[in-house]
Amino acid sequence: MGARYEERASRFGGAVLWAWSGARDPARPVLPDGCMDLLWVDGRLLVAGPDTHAFTPGAALAGDCAGIRFAPGTAPALLGVPAHELRDRRVALDALWPGAEVRGLTERIGAADDPAAALEGIALHRAARTGPPDPLAAVVAAQLRQGRSVAATARAVGLGARQLHRRSLAAFGYGPKTLARVLRLQRALALVRAGTPYAEAARAAGCADQAHLAREMRDLAGTTLGGYLTATGYEGRGANSETAEPSGSRTTA
Template sequence: MSGRYTERATAWSGALVWTWHGPRGPERPVLPDGCMDLVWTAGRLLVAGPDTHAVRVTDTGDGLRAGIRFAPGTAPALLGVPACELRDRRVTLDTVWRGAEVRRLTERIAEAGDPAAALEGVVRSRAAGTDPPDPLMVSVAARLERGHSVAATARAAGLGARQLHRRSLTAFGYGPKTLARILRLQRALALVRAGTPYAEAAHAAGCTDQAHLAREVRDLTGTTLGGYLAGLGQEAPGASGAPGALGAKSDTAQPSGSRTTA
């Protein structure tokens, strides 16, 4: 039995609000994407930190899950902790914020008719009393997402290699080379999902060749390109680039820290 996934943009620093209605279904690996999430699930508030590899999340209960997905570099200012402290972790929100505040927010969301809207209200209220995300690091993430090299990005930001690395740990949870690698993988997988042949997707995303992409997929996701598509209900693209049987994104169990599941 499938569920329904939805997402929409918010006005806050490129964040997305997502919901998942229905059963989670079989355990799926959640792929790294540079994002962090504030998640409402099973009556609890959780923070999903930035991942460096695929993470298997077990959650087979029915019901509604909701969350706010923060673009790379935007969550630390709101949460009040460096992203590197949450790298490869899922923690309850009271690990980050005061317990009394988290209990109050948990009660408010539990009583709300729309948990996603209530979560969005939490973010708006919190953002009003905190500094905005570091604009320089948001710009760094945007350049890396467009495929610019780390060296060129550092020059554009006016930062030395060590400065960029140090600030990246705070903003993204890891260094700029790791973020660039993760974002390159996401570009490649988006092309593959659209039916682009593997070799073309590898070149367009910035990999040296198809073998390079295959290694990156295995290292970061723990599966193969064919296994990734099979998990989405798709067939490998043929020579013409025509996609196989598409698995609708809305039927893919998403949330727990990544916009993409294998």
């Protein structure tokens, strides 16, 4: 049986639970999406920070893994660390939380029939003991996702450019300009998977033209749009949910 990826909505606001079984294909890069994940991989608990470029899992990684993918800006308060400290990193959870606590959680998930649901339970329990996410993070992400400029977003949330940049580093791991590029690329990919022609998808997502989208793919994904879609199983009618890996299933090398 080949590799299989599944995801479902989480009770944790805005999050997604996912599970992967089978060998990982190193030709399938994991693209930046502004998210952070709590992962269960090879019997370990890890955190995947926000990526600024494509991440390629190790070719030798095989077997089952699971995660909870947090919406942009929601994980730092839960984890107790600013997002920029985890940018482009995969970090063992016991580097962030007390070792004894992590050992207990590791045992619990190891015995669980549904590791993704167990990760969700950890997140919900932790959220009840920590403060809420930065309330401006969701607004900033929504503004940028709609294609608003950084300047317009700053005005909408009542912050100056420097304040917005500082708050964005803590919440998202990078400044609003980078977050806008990441979200724009994800919008374009979603449109293409839905059957929109490349040029039309580029314009609808906020790129100047198809060439602009191609440059963004090179810069953020390290590949061409066609090459990425082929590697992830796209066949012109949308991704195959049983074989294609969405951008957020971010395991470790």
